[in-house]
Amino acid sequence: MDWASIFDNTLRALLGRExxxxxxxxxGLNIHFGYxxxxxxxxxxxxxxxxxxxAVSVLQWDLPLWVGLLVGIGAAVVLALLLGMPTLRLRAxxxxxxxxxxxxxxxxxxxxPSWREVTGGxxxxxxxxxxxxxxxxxxxxxxxxxxxxxxxxxLWILVxxxxxxxxxxxLVYLLIRSPWGRVVKAIREDEDAVRxxxxxxxSYKMQSLILGGVIGAxxxxxxxxxxxxxxxxxxxxVPTFYAYAALILGxxxxxxxxxxxxxxxxxxxxxxxxxxxxxxxxxxxxxxIMDANQAGNVRLILVGVGLVLLLVYRxxxxxxxxxxIALGDR
Amino acid sequence: xxxxxxxxxxxxxxAFEGVEERPGVPxxxxxxxxxxxxxxxxxxxxxxxxxxxxQRGTITALIGPNGAGKTTFFNLITGxxxxxxxxxxxxxxxxxxxxxxxxxxxxxxxxxxxxxxxSRLTVIDNMKLGATGQSGENIFRALVRRIWSDEERTIEERxxxxxxxxxxxxMRDEFAGTLSGGxxxxxxxxxxxxxxxxxxxxxxxxxxxxxxxxQTIIGHVQELRDEGLTVVFVEHxxxxxxxxxxxxxxxxxxxxxxxxxxxxxxxxxxxxxxYLGAHHGTPIDREEQDRQLAExxxxxxxxxxxxxxxxxx
Numbered sequence: 001m002d003w004a005s006i007f008d009n010t011l012r013a014l015l016g017r018e019x020x021x022x023x024x025x026x027x028g029l030n031i032h033f034g035y036x037x038x039x040x041x042x043x044x045x046x047x048x049x050x051x052x053x054x055a056v057s058v059l060q061w062d063l064p065l066w067v068g069l070l071v072g073i074g075a076a077v078v079l080a081l082l083l084g085m086p087t088l089r090l091r092a093x094x095x096x097x098x099x100x101x102x103x104x105x106x107x108x109x110x111x112x113p114s115w116r117e118v119t120g121g122x123x124x125x126x127x128x129x130x131x132x133x134x135x136x137x138x139x140x141x142x143x144x145x146x147x148x149x150x151x152x153x154x155l156w157i158l159v160x161x162x163x164x165x166x167x168x169x170x171l172v173y174l175l176i177r178s179p180w181g182r183v184v185k186a187i188r189e190d191e192d193a194v195r196x197x198x199x200x201x202x203s204y205k206m207q208s209l210i211l212g213g214v215i216g217a218x219x220x221x222x223x224x225x226x227x228x229x230x231x232x233x234x235x236x237x238v239p240t241f242y243a244y245a246a247l248i249l250g251x252x253x254x255x256x257x258x259x260x261x262x263x264x265x266x267x268x269x270x271x272x273x274x275x276x277x278x279x280x281x282x283x284x285x286x287x288x289i290m291d292a293n294q295a296g297n298v299r300l301i302l303v304g305v306g307l308v309l310l311l312v313y314r315x316x317x318x319x320x321x322x323x324x325i326a327l328g329d330r
Numbered sequence: 331x332x333x334x335x336x337x338x339x340x341x342x343x344x345a346f347e348g349v350e351e352r353p354g355v356p357x358x359x360x361x362x363x364x365x366x367x368x369x370x371x372x373x374x375x376x377x378x379x380x381x382x383x384x385q386r387g388t389i390t391a392l393i394g395p396n397g398a399g400k401t402t403f404f405n406l407i408t409g410x411x412x413x414x415x416x417x418x419x420x421x422x423x424x425x426x427x428x429x430x431x432x433x434x435x436x437x438x439x440x441x442x443x444x445x446x447x448x449s450r451l452t453v454i455d456n457m458k459l460g461a462t463g464q465s466g467e468n469i470f471r472a473l474v475r476r477i478w479s480d481e482e483r484t485i486e487e488r489x490x491x492x493x494x495x496x497x498x499x500x501m502r503d504e505f506a507g508t509l510s511g512g513x514x515x516x517x518x519x520x521x522x523x524x525x526x527x528x529x530x531x532x533x534x535x536x537x538x539x540x541x542x543x544x545q546t547i548i549g550h551v552q553e554l555r556d557e558g559l560t561v562v563f564v565e566h567x568x569x570x571x572x573x574x575x576x577x578x579x580x581x582x583x584x585x586x587x588x589x590x591x592x593x594x595x596x597x598x599x600x601x602x603x604x605y606l607g608a609h610h611g612t613p614i615d616r617e618e619q620d621r622q623l624a625e626x627x628x629x630x631x632x633x634x635x636x637x638x639x640x641x642x643x
Contacts, residue, residue, distance in 0.1 A: 174475075178475070196442070
C-alpha cells in the first residue's frame with residue numbers, strides 16, 4: 001500500500017481545479033437553494049452555457065477571450081431569465097423540473113450533429129485558451145510546498161481560480177449581511193409573508209436565480225478555459241449533484257459552506273479512489289470481487305455512504321447551525 | 331402617534347352616528363370601498379360582495395359561519411387572490427389588478443390565519459424586514475454598507491420599540507421558529523406595523539391563542555385604532571367582537587348579509603339564520619329539532635378539533 005501517494009493526491013485534490021469548479025457551482029447553488037430556497041436541479045446548465053459561450057465566441061466568432069467571458073455571463077443571464085420567467089411565480093418544484101430539463105436540452109443541442117459546425121458536436125471544442133495561458137504573469141519554474149508543487153502554468157490556473165472563488169464568496173458575504181440578504185432569506189421561509197410586507201418577491205427570486213446562475217457559469221467558464229476544451233459529456237446531470245453534495249457537506253446558507261464543502265468533497269473522492277485502487281492493485285481485495293475498472297465506481301458508492309452518514313449524524317453540514325435544521329422541519 | 335387615547339376613542343364611538351344598519355351602507359369617511367367583488371371556484375361562488383365601505387379609524391369585525399368567504403375576501407382585497415370581477419379603492423386609489431406587494435406598499439397590510447413567522451430568521455430580522463422602502467434591499471446598494479447603515483439603525487430602533495410594546499423584547503435574537511403560537515401572532519402583528527400601514531387586516535388574530543394572550547392582543551388592536559389606524563379583523567369569538575369592534579359586517583355564503591353595531595347584529599334574524607340554519611324560528615317538529623341539534627353539535631366538535639390541530643404543541 002502506497003499511503004504516501006494516496007495522501008499526496010488527497011491533499012492536492014483539496015486545492016485542485018475540480019475543487020474550484022465545484023466551489024463556484026456550489027456558491028451559486030447556495031444563493032439559489034441555501035438562501036433563497038430556489039430548487040435548481042440544473043446548475044450544470046449554467047456551467048455549460050458559460051463554457052460554451054466562451055468557447056464558441058473565441059473559436060467561431062474570433063472574439064477576444066475577455067469578450068468571450070462576457071458572452072458566457074450574458075448567456076447565463078439569458079438562461080436564468082428564460083427559466084425564471086415562466087416558473088418563479090409558481091411553486092418551487094416547477095423550477096426544479098424546468099432547470100433539469102433545460103440543462104439536458106442544452107447538452108443535447110450542443111452535441112447534435114446538425115450544429116457540429118458551431119459547437120463541435122459530441123467531440124466538443126478545444127484550443128481557445130491561448131490568451132489565458134499567455135496572460136500568465138508567473139515566471140517559469142516550480143513552486144509550492146510538500147504535496148502542493150506546481151509548474152508556472154498550473155499555478156496560474158489555481159491562482160486565478162481561487163481568486164474567483166474568493167471574489168464570489170466576498171460577494172455573497174456582502175449581500176447576505178445586507179437588507180437584500182434578509183429579504184431573500186425571508187422568501188426561503190415564506191413567500192406570502194414577504195409579499196404581505198410589500199416586497200416584490202418575483203423580482204428578488206429572479207435576481208437570486210441570475211446571480212447564482214452567473215456564478216455557476218463562471219465555474220463553467222473556468223472549467224472550459226483552464227483545460228482549453230468543452231465536451232458535452234462533461235455537462236450531464238452529475239455535476240449538479242456533486243455541487244449539491246459539496247454544498248450539503250459544507251453547510252447550507254453559510255458563506256464558507258460551499259467552498260470548504262467542495263474542497264472536502266474532492267479530497268474525499270481522491271482519498272477513496274486512491275485507497276480502493278491500491279487495495280485492488282495489491283490484491284488485498286481479490287480480483288474476483290472487484291477489478292481496477294470497478295474501483296472507480298466503488299469510490300462513488302463509498303462517498304455516497306459517507307454523505308448519508310453525514311445527513312444522519314450532522315444534517316447541518318460542517319458549518320451549519322443545527323437549530324436551523326430543526327426549525328426547518330416545522 | 332402621540333394622540334391621547336381617550337379623546338380619540340370618543341371620536342370613534344361617534345363615527346357611525348346616523349349610519350343606517352344595512353348591508354352595503356355608505357360611511358361618512360370610507361378608507362376602503364369595494365364594489366361587485368366576485369370570486370368563483372368552479373361552480374361555487376365563494377365571494378360576491380356588492381358594496382362594502384370601511385370607515386376610517388375604526389375597528390370593523392368581519393364575521394360569519396365557516397365557509398362564508400371571509401378569508402377569500404381578505405385574499406382578494408389584499409391581492410393574494412385574483413377576483414373574477416370587481417373593483418376596490420383604498421384612499422381613493424384603485425387597487426384591483428395590483429399585485430399583493432404593491433397593495434401592501436400603499437399602506438394596507440394583512441396578517442394570516444395560519445401565522446407566517448419566518449422561522450429561520452431572528453425575531454429582530456423578522457421585524458426589520460417589515461420596514462418598507464429600504465435602500466439596502468436593492469442588490470447593488472446592498473453591497474456598500476455605508477449607503478444603508480444609518481437607515482438600518484433607525485429601523486432597528488423602531489423595531490426594538492415595537493418588540494418592547496408587544497412583550498417580545500426578550501426574544502429579540504431568537505429564531506422566530508422557537509416562539510410559541512401566541513408569540514408568533516404578536517410578532518406577525520408587530521411586523522405588519524413596521525411598514526407603518528394605514529389599514530391592517532387581521533385574519534383571526536386570536537385563533538389558537540390562550541385567553542390571557544388573547545386579552546393582550548385585544549389591547550393591542552384597540553391601541554392601533556387609538557393611534558388612528560383602521561383595523562379590519564376576522565373573528566369567531568363573539569365576546570371579542572363585542573369588546574373591541576365599532577362595526578360588524580356579517581358574511582354568509584359569500585355575500586354580506588348584515589352590517590351594524592354589535593347589539594343589532596346579534597338580534598338580526600338573517601344573522602341568526604346564517605349561523606343556526608334557515609329554519610330557525612319557524613315551528614319545527616321534534617325530529618327536525620333533534621337533527622338540527624346534532625348538526626350544531628357536530629359543528630362544535632369539528633371546530634374544537636380544528637383548534638386542537640392549530641394550537642401549537
